[in-house]
Amino acid sequence: MEREELIRKWLDNELNPKELQLFKELDDYADLIRISESVQKFKPTSFDTDLELDKLKNTIAHKNQKRNWLKPLSAIAAAIVVLFGVYYSFLLQETEVSTLASQKQEVILPDNSNVSLNSLSSLSYNEKDWDQQREVKLQGEAFFKVEKGTTFNVKTKTGLVTVIGTQFIVKDRDELFEVICYEGAVRVDHNGQSIVLKQGDRYIKMAGTIASQTKTKRQSPSWISNTSTFKSLPYSAVIAEFERQYDIKIIAKDINSKQLFTGSFIHNDIDIALKSITLPLNLEYTRTNRMITLKGE
Incomplete structure (x- = not known):
């Protein structure tokens, strides 16, 4: 993937775990991070990053006819994109946690709900609005122990899982979508259909087709151990x-x-x-x- 596309996706919090690893391997990764940390208090009125980046590119191309400034100006353009992207990310209070291959990580949410991320997975949520809306976005696989309270949503690219107070896993990888309820109850919404899972129920879709709805006697996913x-x-x-x-x-x-x-x-x-x-x-x-x-x- 091109460097510019990686930076764009990073600004929009759209990097999957593999892309995040590629982003961290960029030669100027440390510089981009330092730039982002230095603009936390910057407050522009409005800024269209795509439009401004195109303008800068046109300027760079024009000036390149006279001088060989393409490389430094491209770096400046990328820095400006990073600057404003980080600022808006800061305003949204978006928190993201990702794991690498062979790595697992525990995340404590603002309400003390517990999430265990499996390898090559990512979780994001908005701390600022957490009291009004308990919602996380998941790529990969995670085991949730949710504190009782208002509705808790797990959003994936395949479907929405809604709970109140329970323990369950959600897996959304490639063409495999799986939800297992270990305690309480969860509702799975996908393509206009809704199904409620109770303790021990397992729901799997492979390539968009329901493969099985079976039972499990386990109290937690095996990968935790x-x-x-x-x-x-x-x-x-x-x-x-x-x-x-x-x-x-x-x-x-x-x-x-x-x-x-x-x-x-x-x-x-x-x-x-x-x-x-x-x-x-x-x-x-x-x-x-x-x-x-x-x-x-």
Whole structure:
């Protein structure tokens, strides 16, 4: 992804965990952060970042005919975009927490509700309006322990999960959307349809189709205890989760990634974990540095 697009998405709080990692790897990442921290008290009346950036680009192109100022002026343009973007983000009081591959993190919300983020996930919320509206935006997977009170909403790109006081997980990754209620009740709204889940209920959609509505006896998701567990899920979902938990790339050759898998793997021993996801399907694997190749027999 181009540097400019990364900066734009950062300003709009639209970076997913992978894009956030790319943004942090920019050569001038530290400078951008320092600029953002220095403009917290700046108060412009109005500013259209896209329009002003286009104007600056035109100015840069014109002046470049006379002098080779393109590089420094481009940096100035980016700094101005960052300056105003950070200012508006500050006004909105938006707080975002993200995790990297193989990382988990606990978040305490303003009402003392507890959120545990799984690897490569992000959570954002507005502290300023929290008393009026308890709402978070989620990309990835998280386990919620919600304090009783007003309605609590979890918004994802796939659907809306609404609760009052309960414990549940929401997973929204690629074409997999899953909600499990461990305590209390939650309502899932998607495409004009609504379903209420009670303790032990599990709701899954894969590629937009309801795959199952089953029960679970667990009191919390297994990944809280550093184990990923799967029940009749496509093998592609298993591979993707393995990559997130071990920060490694898996190449699957001549393997039916749509076949369903039931099993688990631990997060603290890659050799044992590999055997757990390959032996049940009679798969072979080779491992080189940060890459694993899976092969069928």
